[in-house]
Amino acid sequence: MFGRIDHIGLAVADLESAIELHTQAYGMPLVHRETIAEQGVEAVLLDVGESHVELLRPLADDTPVGKFLATRGPGLHHVAYGVADVDAALEAARGAGLRLIDETPRAGIRGTRVAFLHPKTAGGVLTELVEAH
Amino acid sequence: MFGRIDHIGLAVADLESAIELHTQAYGMPLVHRETIAEQGVEAVLLDVGESHVELLRPLADDTPVGKFLATRGPGLHHVAYGVADVDAALEAARGAGLRLIDETPRAGIRGTRVAFLHPKTAGGVLTELVEAH
Ligand SMILES: [Co+2]
Ligand SMILES: [Co+2]
Numbered sequence: 422m423f424g425r426i427d428h429i430g431l432a433v434a435d436l437e438s439a440i441e442l443h444t445q446a447y448g449m450p451l452v453h454r455e456t457i458a459e460q461g462v463e464a465v466l467l468d469v470g471e472s473h474v475e476l477l478r479p480l481a482d483d484t485p486v487g488k489f490l491a492t493r494g495p496g497l498h499h500v501a502y503g504v505a506d507v508d509a510a511l512e513a514a515r516g517a518g519l520r521l522i523d524e525t526p527r528a529g530i531r532g533t534r535v536a537f538l539h540p541k542t543a544g545g546v547l548t549e550l551v552e553a554h
Numbered sequence: 555m556f557g558r559i560d561h562i563g564l565a566v567a568d569l570e571s572a573i574e575l576h577t578q579a580y581g582m583p584l585v586h587r588e589t590i591a592e593q594g595v596e597a598v599l600l601d602v603g604e605s606h607v608e609l610l611r612p613l614a615d616d617t618p619v620g621k622f623l624a625t626r627g628p629g630l631h632h633v634a635y636g637v638a639d640v641d642a643a644l645e646a647a648r649g650a651g652l653r654l655i656d657e658t659p660r661a662g663i664r665g666t667r668v669a670f671l672h673p674k675t676a677g678g679v680l681t682e683l684v685e686a687h
Contacts (some may be wrong), residue, residue: 422580424602424603429630431678433677438677439677449556469559471604472558494678495678495679496679497678498630498631500630519579542575543630545564
């Protein structure tokens with residue numbers, strides 16, 4: 422069902438430092454930058470193999486990523502798996518008894534369709550399903 | 555420098571449930587199982603694209619993963635990037651001013667050579683470098 426790791430999402434307090442770390446020290450090309458107002462983040466994608474690192478800077482303290490930063494500090498926030506068909510994957514997850522955050526897919530970064538599974542039944546991991554276009 | 559995401563490492567309290575989630579609901583084949591006494595974990599690898607999910611069950615409460623579980627609960631523990639030459643990658647990380655956990659590479663899971671970067675200078679992310687054989 423899950424074809425690859427599409428990306429890992431990192432919560433960052435200082436976006437420019439995080440970009441410098443990933444581009445300079447880690448050698449990952451920065452390939453996309455987008456402000457996603459409805460999710461309350463400025464997001465940056467870097468390429469690594471068939472996957473990406475997604476840097477997430479909260480636009481305000483009272484956003485999900487802002488609250489995560491306040492309690493846990495910067496670091497690993499979620500993992501996203503690539504799927505061929507996000508509607509089918511979400512239906513399969515529902516059928517497997519997994520708790521969903523998104524009942525139906527919604528727009529994700531860079532024109533993708535995404536849906537999140539709740540950490541509660543996903544091993545404590547905030548898990549995103551991504552259908553790339 | 556970093557060629558791909560080699561794996562994400564997940565701290566798990568109940569290894570059999572985590573295996574069931576990843577194999578049954580997520581459709582990832584289980585490809586390796588190993589007890590690494592010196593790291594205090596029982597580890598399982600599952601395939602996903604060019605990457606793996608690494609499940610880590612602590613062998614005791616006073617191990618690093620045991621302590622992580624006690625404070626944070628199950629979930630994302632570390633990310634590992636694949637490198638062609640772990641000695642060279644570690645030297646480059648040192649040269650970039652990054653704080654190292656391992657001054658020299660050591661044996662990792664399934665015959666790999668690995669080294670960990672300290673979260674402090676890695677964006678709050680426990681970061682592993684992996685040279686596959
Ligand atoms: Co994401
Ligand atoms: Co690992």
